[in-house]
Amino acid sequence: MELANRLWRSSLGKKYLMALSGCALFLFVVGHMIGNLQVFLGPEALNRYAHFLQSTPEILWPARLGLLALVTLHVVTAIRLWAENRAARPVAYSTYTPIEASYASRTMVVSGVIVAAFIVFHLLHFTLQKPVGLNLSGQDFAQLHDAHQRHDVFRMVVVGFQQAPVSIFYIAAVGLLCLHLRHGLQAWFQSLGLRNEAWRRPIDTLAWVAAAVVFLGNSSIPVGILLGFGKDMVK
Amino acid sequence: MKLESRIPSGPLAQKWDRHRFESKLVNPANKRKFDVIVVGSGLAGASAAASLGELGYQVKCFCFQDSPRRAHSIAAQGGINAAKNYQNDGDSVQRLFYDTIKGGDFRAREANVYRLAQVSANIIDQCVAQGVPFAREYGGLLANRSFGGTQVSRTFYARGQTGQQLLLGAYQALARQIAAGSVKMYPRTEMLELVVVEGQAKGIVTRNLVTGEILSHAADAVVLATGGYGNVFFLSTNAKGCNVTALWRAYRRGAAFANPCYTQIHPTCIPVSGDHQSKLTLMSESLRNDGRVWVPKKKGDTRAPRDIPEEERDYYLERKYPSYGNLAPRDISSRAAKEACDAGRGVGSSGLGVYLDFADSIQRLGEDKIRERYGNLFDMYEKITGENAYRTPMRIYPAVHYAMGGLWVDYNLMSNLPGLFVLGEANFSDHGANRLGASALMQGLADGYFVLPYTIGHYFASTRQLKPATSHPEFKKAEEEARSRLARLLSGKGKRTVLSLHRELGKLLWEKCGMARSEAGLKEALRIIPGLREEFWQNHLVPGNNESFNQALEYAGRVADFMEFAELLCADALHRNESCGGHFRVEYQTEDGEARRDDENFSYVAAWEYQGEGRAPLLHKEPLTFEELKLATRSYK
Amino acid sequence: MNLTLKVWRQKDAKDPGRFETYPAANILPDMSFLEMLDVVNERLIEEGREPIACDSDCREGICGTCSLVIDGRPHGGHHGTTVCQLHMRHFQDGQTITIEPWRARAFPILRDLVCDRTALDRIIQAGGFVSVNTGGAPDGNALPVSKTDADLSMDAAACIGCGACVAACKNASAMLFVSAKVSHLGLLPQGQPERERRVLNMVKTMDEAGFGNCTVLGSCEAVCPKEVSLSFIARMNRDYGWAILRGNPRRQTGAGGAG
Incomplete structure (x- = not known):
C-alpha cells in the first residue's frame, strides 16, 4: 500500500502506472485481435471460440473485471497527469509551436478520449448488443444463433460491419488507437527506463511496426467485410 | 597604512605547512558563533562558502546573478593546472611554481605562488571526488593537455567547458550547505557598500535587485570573491555583469588596490565585427595546442587563406619563439599579433586579426580527433562568424580577458582592513604581471577550498571580535550613502545613455591603456577621464525607480564605479616605468620589441590607498624579494 | 535590416x-x-x-x-x-x-522577459551533489572511470540550467534538467553511494515545485542548447524505479548509535 501511495504521489510513479496499465491493455488489444481474426477461418471457428469464452465465466469475469480496473487506472491517472500538466503552465504562449513533438505524442489525451468513447460504443454494439437500433442493420444481434444453438457471432460481425458507417467509424477509431499505441509504446520504454541512445531508434521503429500491425489486423475485418467477405456465408 | 605581507619564515617549501601548524584554531563548537559574508559565487566564492559552511561557520553568500551557478567562472574553457606529474614528463610542485613566477614576469610573491603549486594537486582530487567529469584516457585515468607558457602537460580539462564543470562542482557543494542550513544564499543581490567599524570589516550593505530593498548584513568577516574588472574596457571576454563595484567600494573604505595596471589581453578571441558589439568571445588557448598562428608575409594580402602558399605565410610565433612556438604565453602572443596587424599584415575585413590554422592537425590527426577535442569551440566560432573552421582557418585577435591586479592581500588573503578577505581574481596575489593559461581556475579554487578555511580561523581565534549590530551608526551611515548614490543615479535625466558613456570610456582605455601604453597616451587618458566622469554625472540618463527590477539602474551604478576606477588604472600604468607581463610600455622595450623590465626600481607591488574624492591616491610599495628563484629576463625563445 | x-x-x-x-x-x-x-x-x-x-x-x-x-x-x-x-x-x-x-x-x-528560476536551484539542493567535504579526497586517479562513462557523464553535465527544456515542454516539465544532473552523477563511481537517495529527493522537490510531467514529446531535447539527450530521462526513470521498489531496506529500530 505504501508503494502504491509513493507511486501515486510522484510524477514518475504515475508514469509507471500509465506505462504498466498501458502495456497490459496493449497485450489485451493484441490478444483480442488474434481471437477476432478467426473470423477469416469461417463461422465455425469464430463461433466455437466465442462460445468457449462465453461458457467459461471463471475466465471471462476475472478478465473483464481486470480489464475494467486497468482501463480505470489508465484513465484516472491520465486525468490526473493532464490536470497537473495544465496547471504547470497557467499563462500560455501567444502561439504554441510544437517543437519536435510528433502529432501522436501531442494528441494522446484526445486520442485517448476518442478511443474510450469508441470502447463504450464497441461494448454496446457487440457485447451488450443493446440498444438494438445502434447496429443500423435492423436485426437484434442477441437473437442470432447458429446450427449448434450457439450465439452466431460470425453472422453478427458480418452483418454488423456490412453497415458502412459503422465500419468506417471502427476503422477510424482503430487508426486513432494505433496512433495512441505508437506513442504509448515509445513512452512505455522511456518511462520504465528501458531505452538508451543505442536502443532509441530500434525501439521507435518497433513501436511503429507494432502499431501498424495492430491497425492492419483490426481494420482488416471491417475492410474485408465491406469488400464482400462473408456475404455468401450469412445468406 | 602599513602593508604587512605576513609571509611565514622558514624555507619556501615548508612555509605553508608551518603556517598551518602555527595558525590558531577555532573549536568546532565555537565555529557556529562566527558569521561570514561571502560576496560572489564563482569558483573562489562558492568553494569558500561551501567549505566554511562544512566547517560549521554561519555563512551568507551573495551573488548578483539569478543563481550562484551562473558566475562567470563558468565561462573558463581550457582547463586547470595541477602539479600531478601524471604524464611522467618532469612536472613537480617546484616546476609549476617556477612556471607561474616566470609567467608572471617576476612580479608575484614567491610564498603565495609556492603554496598555490602545493595545493594544486589537492584541487584535482577534491573535484574528482565531487563528481567533476574530467576527460579520461581509455584506461580510465585522467587525461592532460598542455597550455601556454609551459613545457609539460599538466592541464586537466572537461572538454572546452572546464570552468563550467569546476563551478558546478563548487556550486553543488554550496547547494549541499544551503540545504543543510549552514549557508544562506542571496541571489540577485548586489553589494553596494562595505561597512568598517573601528577599522575592522564588519558587514556590507546590499540591494535586492528585484525589489530594490537596501539591507545591511553584519558579520565577523567579509570575503570578497567578486572577480575582475576587465569590463572597464567595455569590450572584454568578461560576462556583461562583471564589475568592479565591490572592490571599488572596499577601496573607498580603505582597502588598498594593488597593481591595477596588470590586465591580461588574451590572444585568441574572435575579432570585433562592428560598433554594435557588446562583448568579445574567447576561443580557448588550448586551441593553440593544435592550431598554428600565421599571417601573410605580404602587406595587405587579400587572398583567401587557402590560396596563400606555404612560403608566403609567416608563422610568426614559431619563428620568434621556437622553443614554445604557438604556446608562447598570452602577453607575448597578444603583442606579437598586434605587431603583425600594426605592420599591415592583419587579416579579415578590419585588418585586425590573425589566422589560427588547423589544417596541419586535421591532416595529421583527422577531423574527428580535432572535433573531439575542440568541437564545441568550433561550433561556437561558427555561430558567431558563420565560418566553418574545419575548412578555413579561424580569425583571432587579442581581447581584454583577466585582471591580475586586485585588492591587496597578505599571505592569509586578508586585505589591510582586518576581517576583509579577498579571493580569486579579485585579489592581486598569485599571477604577478601575467597569468598563465589554466591558472585562474587553480587559484580561485585554491583560495576557496584550501587557503581561506585555515586563515580565517586564525583571524577569528587571534583577534578580538567586535560584534556590532546592523543598527550601529556605521551601518546606518553606509546605508544612507548607498541610498543617496542611487538617488543621484536616478536623478540623471540628461541626454546620454549609460551604455554610450561606458563604450566611450572603454574605447579610450583600450587605445591608451590596452596592449601598448605610452606616457603621453596615459597622460592624455588621465586628462580625459575626469571630464568623461563629469559628463556621466551631468548628462546621464537612467529611467525607472529604485523600488523595482531596474537593470538600467544596476548598470549605471557599475559604470559610475568604472569611471572612477579607470583613473586609478591609468595612474598605476603611468607610474610603472617598465614593461612587464600584461603591462607593456612602449618606452621600455628591447630592440626586438620584447618587454624590458626594471627590477632595480619596480620590483614591488604597487598598493594604492584612497585619499578621498578628488585627491590623488597614495602609493604604498611592498617590495618583492626572490629567495628561491633568481630574477631573470623572461625568454620563451 | x-x-x-x-x-x-x-x-x-x-x-x-x-x-x-x-x-x-x-x-x-x-x-x-x-x-x-x-x-x-x-x-x-x-x-x-x-x-x-x-x-x-x-x-x-x-x-x-x-x-x-x-x-x-x-x-x-x-x-x-x-x-x-x-x-x-x-x-x-x-x-x-x-x-x-x-x-x-x-x-x-x-x-518583462525575466523569470525566477530558483526552483532549479532548489532541486539541486535536494540532492544534486556528492556529499564530500573539502579535504581528504583520495587521489584523482585512485578510481578509474571508463572513458565511455566519463564522456556520457560529461554529455549530461554539459547542461547549463537555462530552463529552456521547461519552456519548450508542452507540460512545462523539468525532467530533462533533473535527469541530466541525476545521470551526470549517477554515471560516475563517485556518485554511487547516494544514487538512490539523490534521485528520490530530487524528483520529490521537482514535483513540489509545480513542474508538469514528461509525456515523452521530445521538445526539451530539440531546444536544449547543449543537446542533452532524452535518453537521460529514461536513465532517471530506471534509477527512480529501482529506488522506489527497494524502499528503505533497513529494519526500522529504535536503537541509536554508539555513545
Whole structure:
C-alpha cells in the first residue's frame, strides 16, 4: 500500500502506472485481435471460440473485471497527469509551436478520449448488443444463433460491419488507437527506463511496426467485410 | 597604512605547512558563533562558502546573478593546472611554481605562488571526488593537455567547458550547505557598500535587485570573491555583469588596490565585427595546442587563406619563439599579433586579426580527433562568424580577458582592513604581471577550498571580535550613502545613455591603456577621464525607480564605479616605468620589441590607498624579494 | 535590416502583462539577438521610456542566464544555440518577431522577459551533489572511470540550467534538467553511494515545485542548447524505479548509535 501511495504521489510513479496499465491493455488489444481474426477461418471457428469464452465465466469475469480496473487506472491517472500538466503552465504562449513533438505524442489525451468513447460504443454494439437500433442493420444481434444453438457471432460481425458507417467509424477509431499505441509504446520504454541512445531508434521503429500491425489486423475485418467477405456465408 | 605581507619564515617549501601548524584554531563548537559574508559565487566564492559552511561557520553568500551557478567562472574553457606529474614528463610542485613566477614576469610573491603549486594537486582530487567529469584516457585515468607558457602537460580539462564543470562542482557543494542550513544564499543581490567599524570589516550593505530593498548584513568577516574588472574596457571576454563595484567600494573604505595596471589581453578571441558589439568571445588557448598562428608575409594580402602558399605565410610565433612556438604565453602572443596587424599584415575585413590554422592537425590527426577535442569551440566560432573552421582557418585577435591586479592581500588573503578577505581574481596575489593559461581556475579554487578555511580561523581565534549590530551608526551611515548614490543615479535625466558613456570610456582605455601604453597616451587618458566622469554625472540618463527590477539602474551604478576606477588604472600604468607581463610600455622595450623590465626600481607591488574624492591616491610599495628563484629576463625563445 | 518586435511587457509578478510593439530599425546581420535588443533598449531609454528587462550575462552560451522564447521557440529554435549566440543573419528584413519569457508556474515572471528560476536551484539542493567535504579526497586517479562513462557523464553535465527544456515542454516539465544532473552523477563511481537517495529527493522537490510531467514529446531535447539527450530521462526513470521498489531496506529500530 505504501508503494502504491509513493507511486501515486510522484510524477514518475504515475508514469509507471500509465506505462504498466498501458502495456497490459496493449497485450489485451493484441490478444483480442488474434481471437477476432478467426473470423477469416469461417463461422465455425469464430463461433466455437466465442462460445468457449462465453461458457467459461471463471475466465471471462476475472478478465473483464481486470480489464475494467486497468482501463480505470489508465484513465484516472491520465486525468490526473493532464490536470497537473495544465496547471504547470497557467499563462500560455501567444502561439504554441510544437517543437519536435510528433502529432501522436501531442494528441494522446484526445486520442485517448476518442478511443474510450469508441470502447463504450464497441461494448454496446457487440457485447451488450443493446440498444438494438445502434447496429443500423435492423436485426437484434442477441437473437442470432447458429446450427449448434450457439450465439452466431460470425453472422453478427458480418452483418454488423456490412453497415458502412459503422465500419468506417471502427476503422477510424482503430487508426486513432494505433496512433495512441505508437506513442504509448515509445513512452512505455522511456518511462520504465528501458531505452538508451543505442536502443532509441530500434525501439521507435518497433513501436511503429507494432502499431501498424495492430491497425492492419483490426481494420482488416471491417475492410474485408465491406469488400464482400462473408456475404455468401450469412445468406 | 602599513602593508604587512605576513609571509611565514622558514624555507619556501615548508612555509605553508608551518603556517598551518602555527595558525590558531577555532573549536568546532565555537565555529557556529562566527558569521561570514561571502560576496560572489564563482569558483573562489562558492568553494569558500561551501567549505566554511562544512566547517560549521554561519555563512551568507551573495551573488548578483539569478543563481550562484551562473558566475562567470563558468565561462573558463581550457582547463586547470595541477602539479600531478601524471604524464611522467618532469612536472613537480617546484616546476609549476617556477612556471607561474616566470609567467608572471617576476612580479608575484614567491610564498603565495609556492603554496598555490602545493595545493594544486589537492584541487584535482577534491573535484574528482565531487563528481567533476574530467576527460579520461581509455584506461580510465585522467587525461592532460598542455597550455601556454609551459613545457609539460599538466592541464586537466572537461572538454572546452572546464570552468563550467569546476563551478558546478563548487556550486553543488554550496547547494549541499544551503540545504543543510549552514549557508544562506542571496541571489540577485548586489553589494553596494562595505561597512568598517573601528577599522575592522564588519558587514556590507546590499540591494535586492528585484525589489530594490537596501539591507545591511553584519558579520565577523567579509570575503570578497567578486572577480575582475576587465569590463572597464567595455569590450572584454568578461560576462556583461562583471564589475568592479565591490572592490571599488572596499577601496573607498580603505582597502588598498594593488597593481591595477596588470590586465591580461588574451590572444585568441574572435575579432570585433562592428560598433554594435557588446562583448568579445574567447576561443580557448588550448586551441593553440593544435592550431598554428600565421599571417601573410605580404602587406595587405587579400587572398583567401587557402590560396596563400606555404612560403608566403609567416608563422610568426614559431619563428620568434621556437622553443614554445604557438604556446608562447598570452602577453607575448597578444603583442606579437598586434605587431603583425600594426605592420599591415592583419587579416579579415578590419585588418585586425590573425589566422589560427588547423589544417596541419586535421591532416595529421583527422577531423574527428580535432572535433573531439575542440568541437564545441568550433561550433561556437561558427555561430558567431558563420565560418566553418574545419575548412578555413579561424580569425583571432587579442581581447581584454583577466585582471591580475586586485585588492591587496597578505599571505592569509586578508586585505589591510582586518576581517576583509579577498579571493580569486579579485585579489592581486598569485599571477604577478601575467597569468598563465589554466591558472585562474587553480587559484580561485585554491583560495576557496584550501587557503581561506585555515586563515580565517586564525583571524577569528587571534583577534578580538567586535560584534556590532546592523543598527550601529556605521551601518546606518553606509546605508544612507548607498541610498543617496542611487538617488543621484536616478536623478540623471540628461541626454546620454549609460551604455554610450561606458563604450566611450572603454574605447579610450583600450587605445591608451590596452596592449601598448605610452606616457603621453596615459597622460592624455588621465586628462580625459575626469571630464568623461563629469559628463556621466551631468548628462546621464537612467529611467525607472529604485523600488523595482531596474537593470538600467544596476548598470549605471557599475559604470559610475568604472569611471572612477579607470583613473586609478591609468595612474598605476603611468607610474610603472617598465614593461612587464600584461603591462607593456612602449618606452621600455628591447630592440626586438620584447618587454624590458626594471627590477632595480619596480620590483614591488604597487598598493594604492584612497585619499578621498578628488585627491590623488597614495602609493604604498611592498617590495618583492626572490629567495628561491633568481630574477631573470623572461625568454620563451 | 528593419524589424518589428512584439514583446511581452509585465511590470512585476502581479501585473497580468501584455504585448507591446516596437520597431527595431537599422539592425545589422552580424549583431547577436541580444545586441539587437540592446539597440532597441537604447532607443527606448533615449525616448524616456523604460527599457525591456531581459536576462543575459556571459553572452557566449555557457552561463544559462538568457531565456527568451522567440516566435514560440525557446532560444530561437536553432540547433544547440542559446539566444545570446543567435545572430540576426538568421532573420529576414521586415520580419515581425514575437519575444516572450519562459512560461511555467514554477518560473514566476519578475519583470518583462525575466523569470525566477530558483526552483532549479532548489532541486539541486535536494540532492544534486556528492556529499564530500573539502579535504581528504583520495587521489584523482585512485578510481578509474571508463572513458565511455566519463564522456556520457560529461554529455549530461554539459547542461547549463537555462530552463529552456521547461519552456519548450508542452507540460512545462523539468525532467530533462533533473535527469541530466541525476545521470551526470549517477554515471560516475563517485556518485554511487547516494544514487538512490539523490534521485528520490530530487524528483520529490521537482514535483513540489509545480513542474508538469514528461509525456515523452521530445521538445526539451530539440531546444536544449547543449543537446542533452532524452535518453537521460529514461536513465532517471530506471534509477527512480529501482529506488522506489527497494524502499528503505533497513529494519526500522529504535536503537541509536554508539555513545
